[in-house]
Amino acid sequence: MGDTSDALSQSEIDNLLNSLNVGSDDAGSSPEVETTTQNIVVDMPQVALMEASSNDDKKSYKLYNFRRPDKFSKDHLKAIQDIHKEFSRQFALILSTYLRMNIEMEVVSTDQLTYDEFSRSMPNPIMICILELSPLPGQVLLGVSYESVTSIVDRMLGGNGKNFSMVKELTDIEEALAKKILEKLTTTLAEAWKNIFPVKGNVIGIDDGYSRAQIATPGEIVALVTLEMQIGGRFSGLISICFPYPVLENVLGQLSSQHIIQTKGITTSVEDKQKILTKLNNSRLKVNVKLGDVDITVRELLDLKVGDVLRLNRSVEDNLIVNVNEISKFVAKVGTYNNKVAVCIDDIIKEENSKEELE
Numbered sequence: 001m002g003d004t005s006d007a008l009s010q011s012e013i014d015n016l017l018n019s020l021n022v023g024s025d026d027a028g029s030s031p032e033v034e035t036t037t038q039n040i041v042v043d044m045p046q047v048a049l050m051e052a053s054s055n056d057d058k059k060s061y062k063l064y065n066f067r068r069p070d071k072f073s074k075d076h077l078k079a080i081q082d083i084h085k086e087f088s089r090q091f092a093l094i095l096s097t098y099l100r101m102n103i104e105m106e107v108v109s110t111d112q113l114t115y116d117e118f119s120r121s122m123p124n125p126i127m128i129c130i131l132e133l134s135p136l137p138g139q140v141l142l143g144v145s146y147e148s149v150t151s152i153v154d155r156m157l158g159g160n161g162k163n164f165s166m167v168k169e170l171t172d173i174e175e176a177l178a179k180k181i182l183e184k185l186t187t188t189l190a191e192a193w194k195n196i197f198p199v200k201g202n203v204i205g206i207d208d209g210y211s212r213a214q215i216a217t218p219g220e221i222v223a224l225v226t227l228e229m230q231i232g233g234r235f236s237g238l239i240s241i242c243f244p245y246p247v248l249e250n251v252l253g254q255l256s257s258q259h260i261i262q263t264k265g266i267t268t269s270v271e272d273k274q275k276i277l278t279k280l281n282n283s284r285l286k287v288n289v290k291l292g293d294v295d296i297t298v299r300e301l302l303d304l305k306v307g308d309v310l311r312l313n314r315s316v317e318d319n320l321i322v323n324v325n326e327i328s329k330f331v332a333k334v335g336t337y338n339n340k341v342a343v344c345i346d347d348i349i350k351e352e353n354s355k356e357e358l359e
Contacts, residue, residue: 091189112224114222132201137246138215145239147235
């Protein structure tokens with residue numbers, strides 16, 4: 001064993017502690033105590049410097065979880081939320097018309113988590129729908145709570161839309177009715193995404209749990225959109241839409257709130273424009289031609305009788321105004337066609353031209 005002559009006695013240790021706490025001059029009469037005390041005091045600034053350096057190091061980096069990396073930025077999640085807000089409004093309107101009862105939907109959360117966390121967080125039982133949004137790669141998982149499914153099916157079968165508290169397996173007829181609703185939901189979802197990327201929704205399969213629906217590996221990051229559905233103001237349920245990262249990876253550049261605002265309301269294809277024009281082709285319009293005006297007094301109006309002639313402020317050579325739904329659209333000349341009064345269109349009235357200028 002080494003030499004123990006340098007070891008401090010108990011009284012020396014007590015004196016040392018008292019000198020540190022009180023800071024008095026009588027730190028002790030022993031030279032050894034003074035030397036030891038001096039060494040401790042000198043070392044304390046070095047310890048403080050090490051702690052400050054350690055704090056600076058902590059500020060220069062941030063924690064990163066390699067098992068759960070953030071693949072969707074806040075802007076991506078905000079854009080996804082905005083898309084599904086529009087989807088919730090449209091689907092609530094469609095479902096309200098289809099079921100003839102008040103349906104309300106709203107987005108309650110948009111999160112990113114692993115597929116394993118998503119699967120374990122979902123209630124059981126639940127009806128799930130596996131769908132594709134072509135040409136996006138991979139598959140999307142859509143889950144509708146048991147309460148929502150049974151309430152909708154009950155309404156489709158003529159009931160008042162109540163849900164069933166006792167869990168039971170859906171019959172073939174009930175499952176077929178539920179599939180109709182899921183197809184409508186898929187179509188509406190594809191419509192909501194068309195401003196970001198034109199897609200076509202397709203239902204791949206329906207199941208009653210997540211055990212057999214493995215559309216991603218357990219550690220894969222997914223974007224989860226959760227919506228709440230209010231049915232008839234009495235019953236409520238949840239709808240969950242799960243987008244694995246590989247499905248949206250190629251369109252992340254378009255997932256921004258600014259991009260959605262810029263493209264919202266713009267028809268993106270000639271086919272869509274043609275559909276609108278086809279529907280408008282059979283619309284009826286009120287067209288009339290104004291021949292002219294005349295000012296008379298009330299006395300003259302009361303004295304009018306059969307055979308009287310009113311002289312208008314236009315001659316037969318003047319241009320006439322053709323109105324479409326009370327809006328001036330064309331300039332025309334009066335004439336006859338097959339022994340009937342007719343007008344011949346001479347010019348189109350531009351928006352900047354006023355009616356007074358034409359007269």
